[in-house]
Structure formats: structure tokens, C-alpha cells
Amino acid sequence: MDIEILKCHGSGNDFLLIDEISNPYLFSEKQRADLAKALCNRETELGADGILFVLKSDVADARMRVFNADGSEASMCGNGLRCVARYVCELLGKPNALIETMKVNLLVEKEEDLFPEIPTYKVEISPVSFQLKDLPLTLPTDTLIAEKIPSLSEDLTFTALAVPNPHLVAIVEAEQLESNLQLQLSGYVNGPNPLFPDGVNVSFVKPLGKSAIFVRTFERGVGFTNACGTAMSASTLVTCLDGLNQKEEAIEVYNPGGKVRCVVHETNGQYKIDLIGNGTYVYKADVQVNEADYNQFTVNQTKVFTAETEQYAKLEAHAKEYIAQYM
Incomplete structure (x- = not known):
């Protein structure tokens, strides 16, 4: 099986993009999951946080499906959506587009x-729900906003929300961010546990300067990532609810992979978030996959985007310098 892939990233959250609009691929559901597990393996020549499948759509300009490195499918991916946004807009020669995702266009x-x-795209993150049934989170209440979950931590307060991926967000101090607490919590809620039957993305948020925050996320199905787009969006909304930041104002969101910008909008009690950031291309490649064993494949890079990679490294350096002032 010969597959053309585009290695790309949003805030260092990296993906293998496969174009099913221009190519006549016919993947089964099992093949998609198996390809993600094989090609995203970090011990191989490729390695990535997931695969972005870009397909034709009957209701939008294109459809995006996201498979995590463990083979599970995500309902949304903000960083991946920016990469797909760039790819589709360039493919169609348009400055904007409508992308169909699992739950919403x-x-x-x-x-x-x-x-x-830095090629930059704005994507809409919605819908937003605070109903625990939408994560799901099993607690004797309908919502959890800036409240404690004693079985997780005696000190932290959490906000749970779906955007539509499930997120558990805590605003923390530098000491808590530097400890093993986030790893321990994340491992617990993404294993067999009575709270989150389907697991959850866990974000620790540290306020920085004016209208600036740092977000680190343990992503369900992936682990710690350089960045998670929906997590950064959810975390920005949580800081607005907490009074640290303001709705309708641009907020700089720093992460281990660089930075993005978020703006929270509210209309009649309903929220949506603008996620603004890079969609960077790393290389194109032809991948020859052994159909009997997807773990056996060869990679031939056909085009390397050196200038884009070098320029993004400058953004990363800028972000690290800013973060260092507050840590």
C-alpha cells in the first residue's frame, strides 16, 4: 500500500495528514486505527500524535477525521484543525472554508x-458544554465549575467541560506544575476509574503576564503533548470564568510547543472560542506500507519545508523566553 503523507504540526502537536480528496484511498475503519498505531509510533521514522484524514464532505468544503496514536478516534482536534484548514484552503484556493468534524461543522x-x-489560521472551537453527561463525568451534580474533587486532590479546584472533547482544567501555581501531580492525576482518570469512564484530557494552567497563560495538557489517547488545541481553548475559557482574563479580548496562550492566541465569545449564555495559531508543514513523503503488517513500512521524503521549520523554531525560542520570566 502506497500512501502520500504530509507531516505537519500546530504548536508542536504533530500529525500525519492523509488527503482522501485528491487520492482514491479506501481505508476501512480498522485500517485507519491500525495505520495510526503503526505510523505514529515514536520509535519509527515517522512518529506523530495522530493522523488527520481529510475527506470529501456532502455538507462542507471537507471533512476531518482524527485518529490518535493509540488508534482511538477523537471527536475534535484544534491544532489538527488548523493544519487541515491550511491544507483545504490552499487546495481549494480559498481564504476560508467550512470543515465537517465528528459533531459539528x-x-x-x-x-x-x-x-x-508563520502561516496562521483561525478556527472555531465549539460547541461548549458544562454538562457532566457530555464528558461524561460521574458525580452527583450536573456541572463542575471551580470545585474540588476530593478523590483527585485536596488542594486543586477543577472545571469540567466538553468542547466537544472532554477536558478537566485546574489553575495552578508553578510548584504544582513542576511536580508529578498532573501525571499522577492523568494516569488515574485515563485508566479504570469511577469518575471518567471514557477518560479525559487534563490541563494545568499557570497565569503569566497580562492576558497571557501557560497550558500543559495530558491528552487522552496520547499522553503529554507539546500542545492540545481544544485544551488551550477550554483553559482560556476557564480563566475568563475565573476572572483572570476577559471575554472578547485576545489572550496569548503559551505551551511547551510554542504559543497560540484565543478569544472567547459569549452569545446568550453560549460560548465559542477562536483558536488562532500556526499550521506548519514539515515534509511530504511517500510511505510504502506492508499490508500484511502495518508496522513494516518504508519512508521516502519527497519535499522538506526547511524554511517553515526554521521560522517556527524562532517562535518557540520567543515563547520559551517569555515563559521563563514567570516560572
Whole structure:
């Protein structure tokens, strides 16, 4: 099986993009999951946090399906959506597009560069729900906003929300961020546990300067990532609810892989978030996969985007310098 892939990333959250609009691939559901587990393996020549399958859509300009490195399918992926946004807009020669995702059709559009010479796209993150049944989270209440879960921590307060991926967010101090607490909590709620039957993304948020935060996320099905787009969006909303930041104002969101910008909008009690950041191409490659064993494959890089990679490294350096002032 010969597959053309595009290695790309949003805030260092990296993906293998497979174009099913231009290519006549016919993957079964099992093949999609098996390809994700094989090609995303970090011990191989490729390695990634997931695969973005870009397909034709009957209701939008394109459809996005996201398979995590463990073979599970995610309902949404903000960083991946930015990469798909760039790819589809360039493929169709349009400045904006409508992308069908698992639960909702989302608007995407080209945006002014977040950092010099960084291809930047704005994507809509919605719908937002605080109903615990939508995560799901099993507690004797309908919502959890800035409250404790004693079985998880005696000190932290949590907010649970779906955007539509499930997220558990805590605003923390530097000492808590530097400890093993997030790893321990994340391992517990993503294993057999009485709270989250399907697991959950866990984010620790540290306020930085004015209208700036740092977010680190343990992503369900992946582990710690350089960034998680829906987590950064959810975390930004949580800081607005907490009074640390303001709705309708641009908030700089720093992460281990760089930075994005988020804006929270509220209309009649309903929220949506603009997620603005890079969609960077790393390389294109032809991958020859052994159909009898997907773990056996060869990679031939056909185009390397050196200038994009080097420019993004400058953004990363800028982000690290800023973060260091507050840690």
C-alpha cells in the first residue's frame, strides 16, 4: 500500500495528514486505527500524535477525521484543525472554508501571521458544554465549575467541560506544575476509574503576564503533548470564568510547543472560542506500507519545508523566553 503523507504540526502537536480528496484511498475503519498505531509510533521514522484524514464532505468544503496514536478516534482536534484548514484552503484556493468534524461543522480562515512568516489560521472551537453527561463525568451534580474533587486532590479546584472533547482544567501555581501531580492525576482518570469512564484530557494552567497563560495538557489517547488545541481553548475559557482574563479580548496562550492566541465569545449564555495559531508543514513523503503488517513500512521524503521549520523554531525560542520570566 502506497500512501502520500504530509507531516505537519500546530504548536508542536504533530500529525500525519492523509488527503482522501485528491487520492482514491479506501481505508476501512480498522485500517485507519491500525495505520495510526503503526505510523505514529515514536520509535519509527515517522512518529506523530495522530493522523488527520481529510475527506470529501456532502455538507462542507471537507471533512476531518482524527485518529490518535493509540488508534482511538477523537471527536475534535484544534491544532489538527488548523493544519487541515491550511491544507483545504490552499487546495481549494480559498481564504476560508467550512470543515465537517465528528459533531459539528466549523469555520476556518486565514489570519494575519501570529509571528513573522508563520502561516496562521483561525478556527472555531465549539460547541461548549458544562454538562457532566457530555464528558461524561460521574458525580452527583450536573456541572463542575471551580470545585474540588476530593478523590483527585485536596488542594486543586477543577472545571469540567466538553468542547466537544472532554477536558478537566485546574489553575495552578508553578510548584504544582513542576511536580508529578498532573501525571499522577492523568494516569488515574485515563485508566479504570469511577469518575471518567471514557477518560479525559487534563490541563494545568499557570497565569503569566497580562492576558497571557501557560497550558500543559495530558491528552487522552496520547499522553503529554507539546500542545492540545481544544485544551488551550477550554483553559482560556476557564480563566475568563475565573476572572483572570476577559471575554472578547485576545489572550496569548503559551505551551511547551510554542504559543497560540484565543478569544472567547459569549452569545446568550453560549460560548465559542477562536483558536488562532500556526499550521506548519514539515515534509511530504511517500510511505510504502506492508499490508500484511502495518508496522513494516518504508519512508521516502519527497519535499522538506526547511524554511517553515526554521521560522517556527524562532517562535518557540520567543515563547520559551517569555515563559521563563514567570516560572
